[in-house]
Amino acid sequence: IFITTLVVLEHSFADNIYSAVMPQTVTALTGSCVQIPCTFNISNFEDKRKNATSINGIWLKNKSQFADKDSLIAFNSSKNIIRGFSDIQMTGDLTERNCTTVFYNIMMNHSDSYYFRLEMEPDCKCAKPHPKYSPQPPELKPNDLTVKEETTVTLSCSAEAPCPKQPPTISWSNISESAHITTQLQEKPDKTQSVFSYMTFKASYKDHRKSITCTATYPRNTSDASTVESTVMLQVLFPPKETRVIITSVGTTVTLTCESHASPSNDLNYTWYKHGEETPIAWGKKINLTGTQIQTGSYFCIAQNKHGKQSSEEYFSTLMSVMLYLLITCAYNL
Template identity: 30%
Template structure:
């Protein structure tokens, strides 16, 4: 009998070589999930003249590997003593050889050929199918669509775009259909819909669409699609994902300051700007004379050594082609107090002012000869706030002072203390009278002295005038009583004078 079958197979093969290869439709490759079933979609043809030899009693046979020996027959319809359990679900009389194998294992992996046996016996040697047994299902395919047009996964979409994500997978044979589920890294509420359909290869495909409108909340969110097969012994899954990138105008722009926005002069301070935007460009400005002065770009603005000129309002602007948003912070550079002016005016009362500046704004305290001074019947103190950092304090003293009294102005803030002293001298009403009397006496003495000197000069002038009149009269009398001197006597007199 075996010899007879071999001869028939040989004759059929010769017929295929000499005549033609009857077509058979098989997939090139099938993936089967371990522990599940595997379905081979199969149709075949024969010459019309052999249709009468194809009856309801026809059997379908599957060979494994390229050798067509009986020992490699793994399945025959109607037989239960072969390695593979299954069933031909198609109707062989209608040339449908679709077959299902149950409980796939690694033994099912290999290449398979189909043979029809009835009054007609024929092995389709020119076409085979390869079965691959896998432990977990293939990853589903994830695609992104914007306004019904597919876009690349890396492409960024604009906020407000109508979007949907599609997850699809070819179904493997299983007792129950697989399921597709969506999840996201931010646990967003997802509106999904799933369906089964046939693809272009007439294979069953499961599809799930996720519909939404793109918002900034979805930027950077990863959407995960999971396919799940429920097997008899276990569930098995596979996943694929896509990360959405959304472009949108700046939102929630804010500034923080480290260590704080009030720092001591000479220390370092860093201003940090953050904004929810894609893309984001951050620009720092400073208010200067009512105008905004651009400083730099970037998240952080660091002032390594601060001084009081750095006090002011700083702006961070977040901008992109979709919009702009600004925020600001006041930077307060604090410093120890200093006294810029300390002076006194003494009349009937002593009035002094002390002007101090510092940040925080300082307070001023007064001390008279080391003792604190406050408002009283003899003392009045008032203050004038010039601005947020400058203070002017006045003190009026209505009391007698000694030569040893000192007035001290002390200015204080949270960072330090500064002080200055002034020596006070008596300046009472009696002292003023004594000075006036003294000045009057001095004036009288000077007037008396001037009168005395003037009278003396007058007397001297009178005596000089009388002496001159007297001398002139004596000389005239002498000229009248004396004889004229001869020339000879005159010459002798000159000679004597010469000697």
């Protein structure tokens, strides 16, 4: 479960401008904490701060009005009031226009609208955040991954860290043994933090159509952790590999089939050659040979797509191969 959404309220009266800046969205897991980055701006703040007898931060729940103080106050820094939470700490320095606050042990019943209020005697300034709950899977980039064989690939996976003291851990699955992974906690432009993990590897044709998963695990003050994940399928472009000839026989007709792995495979072309001749004898995945043709020698195929070509690894003596095939078939039938 996550907590989200903060908005900015700005007022302007005559020469007085009051504003608070917070991220549009933050997330928090139940049983964990959430840090709300918060800054504010007040016209002539330095002069007002010097003249103020005190400067305090207050978080109100549900309503911005301050009439019913006791029922609405979740936190008051001046009176050490904390209601509805196990703990709330204002980590920002109000004298530096920083109202960043950490709410601990988030529960489902904390879903509500919250408003920040700055009190400077004799002045009072206010701003509004609106938290609510919403799960967020990690962001995996790029989300469309098509690369050529032997290309160095870098994937990034980021997961929000609403509680910097308990950031999520990121793990990767179904990746190459040679993959290099680095992970770090970073601050984003809106002052929220996320864990970024970067995974670098060299693409092999064996990685084609492999699903790579990034999993974010969030610790919390409960018996279980919470995990979310994102997956991307790797498409590797490569020339024909493992090209070979497969021999089958029906009656006096022998069929030679050219098999090869390639990507893309829908544009594979097959060319057949007879041993000792430079001119192709046929095109296509399969060729059929009659009994007379079988006695004439050996054949091989070449598979080709736009990324390259490969010949079958060795010549095949069709006469020897077919005789052995027929011998085994007859023995089996007997």
